[in-house]
Amino acid sequence: MIEQQNTHHRFENKNTTSRFLAACRRRPVDTTPVWFMRQAGRYMPEYRALRERYGLLEMMRTPELAAQVTLLPTRLGVDALILFADILLPLEALGLGLRFVPGQGPVLERPLRSPADLDRLHPVEVEESLGYVLETLRLVRRELNGSIPLIGFAGAPFTLASYAIEGGSSRHYLHTKHLMYSHPAAWDTLMTQLADITIAYLRAQVHAGAQAIQLFDSWVGALSPQDYRRYALPYTRRIFEGLADLDVPRIHFATGTAGMLPLLREAGGDVIGVDWRVDLDRAWTQIGYDRAIQGNLDPVALLAPRDVLAHHVHRILALAGGRPGHIFNLGHGVLPQTPVENVQYVVELVHAYRPVRTEPPGQKTPHLPLARTDANPRKEATEP
Secondary structure, rough: OOOOOOOOOOOOOOOOOHHHHHHOOOOOOOOOEEEEOOOOOOHHHHHHHHOOOOHHHHHHHHHHHHHHHHHHHHHOOOOOOOOOOOHHHHHHHHHOEEEEEEEEEEEEEOOOOHHHHHOOOOOOHHHOHHHHHHHHHHHHHHHHHOOOOOOEEOOOHHHHHHHHHOOOOOOOOOOHHHHHHHHHHHHHOOOOOHHHHHHHHHHHHHOOOEEEEEEOOOOOOOOOOOHHHHHHHHHHHHHHOHHHOOOOEEEEEOOOOOOHHHHHHHHOOEEEEOOOOOOHHHHHHHHHHOOEEEEEEEHHHHHHHHHHHHHHHHHHHHHHOOOOOOEEEOOOOOOOOOOHHHHHHHHHHHHHHOOOOOOOOOOOOOOOOOOOOOOOOOOOOOOO
């Protein structure tokens, strides 16, 4: 087990040799970088062995164990590691009573169902309430010693609010949308509070060693574009603006959002992650080539025969066109049934691929610093 040290050393977050960090900044790389959401999880035998001995929350709250899990995918040859934690940990700090139920997933024991319920939310001091997450980051950074970049993450306000209101997973988000539509002032209060906690949490993660951050909006695809603009976008943008001075790549990932990719760009992020429900070239055109893009293999393709899997991987790489700024990933997390050797095979395919560079007529991709939050989703997008 990794040994914990009593130090709050602030790490240097620059890494001049990382192809992942270079791609986030749309700089040329020797080959496309690749990592996977949920790359440290139930599909790995080492992870399953730990879960036989420890509960999920226990693992997350124990920095030595969480660091050990975070480091597991290094043997796959991925170009970045992502912190082992859960987007719902801040909701536990708020006093909502988080637990994970086998066969059901996360459950919030004290959901928010009315404006009055917001009064019982606890104040959150990140170092005190979520310090174990920060210590995990420090342990991993020390262990990696600069070899692989480390990604921190958090949940976006809409997804966090949905869990907090529904009390767990949902198909129709009835309670969430009822509060959203019927009590707009309470909704604004909750979303602003969640955004500000997330800003503090992600800033603390960067100071603890995260070299990039990803904001997960896993449930926001339940909204129409009109509702996303009104009820979610301002609070997500508030987060990205609150992190702009940190000079680390900010990745914005959401699922089920093929119909509102320009709005995701408007909300913010240097890198926009897309799921498999949209072709990568079409998504990048909508987002704009002055943003990097991450994605977008269907996680189920990892269970396909090797020739089928290779076809899907090569197609996505071809759609990227050799343009700087593509990070290969899944359209969501690795599934528990996935063979480990298939994940490693994808890493090998991606690293071996040599693209033919294609540019739209008259388009030259600039290699610029990290993007600012832009209120106009088409302002700098040069592709018609």
